[in-house]
Amino acid sequence: MTAEEDGRELKAGERTRDRVLLRGARVVLPDGVADDATILVEGGLIARVATDDELSSEARDAREFDLRGATLYPGFVDVHIHGAVGVDALAASAEDLRRVARFLASRGVTSWLPTLVPAPDEDYRRAVGAIATLMREQDEEATTVSDRERPPSARALGVHYEGPFVNTAQCGALRTRYFRTFADASSLEGVAAIDDPRAVHLMTVAPEIEGGVALVGELCGRGWIVSVGHTRADAQTLDAARGAGARHLTHFFNAMSPLHHRAPGVVGWGLLADDVTCDVIADGVHCHPLALRLALRCKGADRLALISDAVLPAGLGDGDYEVWGETITVEGGRTRNARGSIAGSVITSLDAARMMLALGARPHEVARMASLTPARLLGVEDSCGSIEEGKRADLVAIDDGGQVRLTLIAGRVAFDAAEK
Numbered sequence: 011m012t013a014e015e016d017g018r019e020l021k022a023g024e025r026t027r028d029r030v031l032l033r034g035a036r037v038v039l040p041d042g043v044a045d046d047a048t049i050l051v052e053g054g055l056i057a058r059v060a061t062d063d064e065l066s067s068e069a070r071d072a073r074e075f076d077l078r079g080a081t082l083y084p085g086f087v088d089v090h091i092h093g094a095v096g097v098d099a100l101a102a103s104a105e106d107l108r109r110v111a112r113f114l115a116s117r118g119v120t121s122w123l124p125t126l127v128p129a130p131d132e133d134y135r136r137a138v139g140a141i142a143t144l145m146r147e148q149d150e151e152a153t154t155v156s157d158r159e160r161p162p163s164a165r166a167l168g169v170h171y172e173g174p175f176v177n178t179a180q181c182g183a184l185r186t187r188y189f190r191t192f193a194d195a196s197s198l199e200g201v202a203a204i205d206d207p208r209a210v211h212l213m214t215v216a217p218e219i220e221g222g223v224a225l226v227g228e229l230c231g232r233g234w235i236v237s238v239g240h241t242r243a244d245a246q247t248l249d250a251a252r253g254a255g256a257r258h259l260t261h262f263f264n265a266m267s268p269l270h271h272r273a274p275g276v277v278g279w280g281l282l283a284d285d286v287t288c289d290v291i292a293d294g295v296h297c298h299p300l301a302l303r304l305a306l307r308c309k310g311a312d313r314l315a316l317i318s319d320a321v322l323p324a325g326l327g328d329g330d331y332e333v334w335g336e337t338i339t340v341e342g343g344r345t346r347n348a349r350g351s352i353a354g355s356v357i358t359s360l361d362a363a364r365m366m367l368a369l370g371a372r373p374h375e376v377a378r379m380a381s382l383t384p385a386r387l388l389g390v391e392d393s394c395g396s397i398e399e400g401k402r403a404d405l406v407a408i409d410d411g412g413q414v415r416l417t418l419i420a421g422r423v424a425f426d427a428a429e430k
């Protein structure tokens with residue numbers, strides 16, 4: 011049923027998303043910053059990026075936002091996030107996921123990949139069903155619901171399976187009892203896929219496990235994106251995984267063999283592999299600031315993505331929380347489980363972006379790391395990931411204090427600090 015048949019076609023007055031004018035911001039473009047630029051959004055897309063004078067005559071009927079004093083970035087894309095605000099993607103309903111998506115929008119995240127830790131088939135199936143429902147609802151709402159009725163939330167793009175085909179010797183906070191090995195295609199039967207041709211499927215794999223390299227080939231053959239992680243693979247196996255189609259490394263430095271001069275490990279291989287991208291948890295806890303700078307220096311902003319790896323307590327503050335069957339304590343922005351290991355982060359992409367800025371990265375490099383590089387990894391860079399004419403108007407305005415002032419998703423107001 012179309013929106014019209016359903017009688018829910020929006021009236022002209024409700025189509026606030028049709029034309030939006032953003033004035034006065036410093037605009038972070040792919041290669042630098044334009045001061046005091048104006049952006050015209052039409053039909054959910056970035057129609058024009060120009061100086062103020064050029065646009066004032068042709069945008070009279072647009073809804074205007076004065077963004078003086080703010081910096082406008084492309085909306086952030088987080089490819090590794092388990093949950094937030096009390097919700098874990100593995101146990102979430104579509105409504106729970108929407109709460110996360112709303113929270114993310116308030117932090118400037120406009121696209122995300124709900125991420126699942128190793129679990130039984132049944133949990134996977136339920137979780138993927140909820141993600142599919144949210145994706146369908148978000149699609150429908152884009153044309154049938156007004157912003158005020160239901161503000162848009164960060165788009166779920168698909169699913170990221172972190173494991174279960176990973177190395178028990180690099181398990182991190184993952185539950186090893188659900189780890190698996192790969193024999194043939196039947197080994198993937200319990201790993202549910204989203205029945206939607208646009209859905210992104212990403213899996214973090216350790217290629218050195220039994221059948222690991224064959225698994226990389228099998229997944230790539232199905233159109234899945236493979237990232238190498240939770241791994242101690244040697245260089246030969248990493249080369250084989252790359253040959254089979256893996257082109258990314260999951261939370262670089264964490265849960266992988268480190269760089270030693272006599273055993274350069276996955277880290278040494280990754281720093282040198284120019285055709286491989288990496289992502290990092292830029293929270294200042296998982297990686298020392300010098301390690302983050304090293305990654306940026308070696309990989310460059312086009313090969314380094316920022317992720318949150320956030321878990322359920324993100325957005326809730328300090329305390330004890332039940333996550334994946336154990337108690338996780340959050341104290342001063344750090345998580346730890348009963349064994350004393352770090353168990354995910356409580357940051358968002360916004361915090362990661364601020365961290366990289368504080369470490370000296372330039373705004374356009376941060377925009378690439380937080381938006382364009384992850385968008386490219388997921389194959390959605392033609393529609394989002396940078397502020398360029400013709401792309402979807404997924405935008406976040408950040409004030410000088412580092413707080414989000416405005417988030418637009420496809421030109422619709424997802425968060426407006428002035429209304430809080």
Ligand SMILES: [Zn+2]
Pocket residue numbers: 090092125172319354
């Ligand atoms: Zn994770």
